[in-house]
Amino acid sequence: MLVKTFSSAVYGIESTTISVEVNVSTGTKYYIVGLPDNAIKESLQRIESAILSIGHRMPRQKIVVNLAPADIRKEGSAYDLAIAIGILAASGQVQEAQLSGYLILGELSLDGNVQPVKGILPIAIQAKKDGFEGIILPRSNAAEAAVVGGIKVLGIDCLQQVVDFFNGKTELPQTSSPLTNDAPTVAVSHELDFADVRGQQNIKRALEIAAAGGHNIILIGPPGAGKTMLAKRLPSILPPLTFEEALETTKIHSVSGNLSRKESLMNTRPFRAPHHTISDIALVGGGSSPQPGEISLAHNGVLFLDELPEFKRTVLEVMRQPLESRSITISRARFSVDYPASFMLVAAMNPCPCGYYNHPEKECLCGSLVVQRYLSKISGPLLDRIDLHIEVTPVEFNELTEQHETERSDLIRQRVIEARQVQEQRFSKEKDIHCNAQMPSRYVQELCLLDESGKKLLKNAMERLNLSARAYDRILKVARTIADMDNAERILNHHLAEAIQFRNLDRQTWLG
Incomplete structure (x- = not known):
């Protein structure tokens, strides 16, 4: 007898529905086809033990399982x-009457219990x-699946519950979520606060x-100047995630298996x-079974690279x-x-191996070539x-000891949220x-117009600092942000x- 159920496979952060076709006929042995990986090939032992543990029988006949479409590789349990x-x-x-209406997912234990799986949100x-x-x-x-809304989400603990549900012996409780498209995420409090920073x-x-x-x-600055302390407090001033951003960010962390079981939406x-010491694959993603890298896990957030020159050049x-x-x-x-x-890239580094090049008090032990x-x-x-190159100087003693x-x-x-609202309105059609x-670039030319004195100022800066065309664009974008913060048209x-002053650490200027 041929029966079809439905499951799902995740590729990147998108999902594809998989038809699980099972045929039990005369003969012996168990076959599974459709480009399964080892975890799927080993499923027979888990499935047989789980079926027997709940008091049902495993057919002693020829069983053929086809995972369609057969040209896509299937991975996982x-x-x-x-x-x-x-x-x-x-x-x-x-009974197979309701099978076509439900997507079924879960890893089976030998005793028939069901274990959680990754990538539920895109599925x-x-x-x-x-x-x-x-x-x-x-x-x-x-709870993670219920965020989507508009579809029944039936959470189960064991195989027996699913069997009873399809046989009409019991109903499975639906899981709902209070989060909707109309309920934006709320800004959360952070342990690290800029109020802890003295001076700077x-x-x-x-x-x-x-x-x-x-x-x-x-x-860029000497050791102990506060570079890492400041960078770690940047998330505390970022605007809260919108529902769409939260959904997309959660999808990435769900696929990578980093999402907490208690957390339905980031x-x-x-x-x-x-x-x-990170490798280039770990940073950008990849592997034999591609997974998101750190740059994708930082999507809609911050990627902080401390001690930047210590990273491998290829990375x-x-x-x-x-x-x-x-x-x-x-x-x-x-x-x-x-x-x-x-993502926002935030990097920190010392100016030289000893850390005291351009220090106002301590002498650098490195030569100019070093x-x-x-x-x-x-x-x-x-x-x-x-976009922004900032020289961080040491905090003076009187600033450290101030009590205000x-x-x-x-x-x-x-203030950041107000500036972002201006930008959201500006790009509302995009x-x-x-x-x-x-x-x-097409918007830079349209939205970052300069008068004659502004053009002359920027021209002098580009010639003096030997800046590239890309730096020209980035200066204009930063200037547009500063104008937005001032609510200036x-x-x-x-x-x-x-x-312009935020480009003063370009290499030519920094080395004099």
Whole structure:
């Protein structure tokens, strides 16, 4: 007897519905076809034990399982439950009347219990698009799937519950979520706050501008000046995720298996800080079974690279294309997957190996050639893609010991949100543009107009600093953000001058 159930496969952050066709006929042996991986090939032992443990029989006949479409490779253990129900239905132990209306997912234990699986959110979204009545999945995954809405989400703990449901003996409780498209995420409190930072007003200003426009930023200064402390507080001034951003971010973390079982939808912007020993594949994603890398896990959030020159050169160079396109394509011989990678790059570094080059008090022990070699680890093309270059100087003793309150993160965040609202309104007709840093060149020419004095100021700066055309665009984008923070319609000269000064760590100027 031939029976068909339905499951799903995840490729990148998108899902494809898989038909699980089970035929029980005269003969012996168990066959599974349709490009299954080892985890699926080993499913027979798990399925047989689970079926026997709930008091049903495993057919001692020829069983053929086909995972269609057969030209797509299937991976993981999420097909166990769909295959088990197909076998039981094909052998007459489960009624097949309702099977076509439900997507079935779950890994089986030997005792018949169901284990959670990865990538549930994109699967639930695709199930709704494909018109399924509901989705049956492990109870610990149910809250994540319920975020989608418009589809029944039935959480189960064991195989027996699914058998009883399809046989009409019991009803499965539906899981619902209070989160909808009309309920944006709420700003959450952060343990780290800018109120903890003494002095460094110019650095706080630069980080506020970066947050307001989504710009990349690099902090360069001696050890102990506060570079890492400041960078770690950047998420506390970023605007809260919108529902669409939260959904897309959650999809990536769901596929990678990083989503907490207690968390149905991410409500904080990611902050990823990989160690400098990271490989290029771990950073951008990939592997034999491609998984999202750190740049995708930082999507809609911050990627912080501390001690930037200590990263391998090849690791840093692979970021050049994603920084421009805000996505990454992982290609293999048989397929390719796309991962979004729209992140803010925040980097920190010392100016030289000893850390005291250009220090106001301490003497640098490195020669100019050593400093040149150290800074050359950061290529010109990569540095060009960073909008704000900030020199961090040590905090003086009297600033450290001051007792007066400094500005809290929530006050800064409110200004950032107001600037972002201006940009959201400006780009309301564009689906993939939300802030000035994402502005394409055609908009730069239209929205970043300068008067004659502004053009002369920028021309002098480009000639003096030997800036590239890309740096020209980025200066204008930063100036547009500063103007937005001032609620100004046009870029004025003092907006442009402030944006230009944030390029003062380009290599030619830094080395004098």
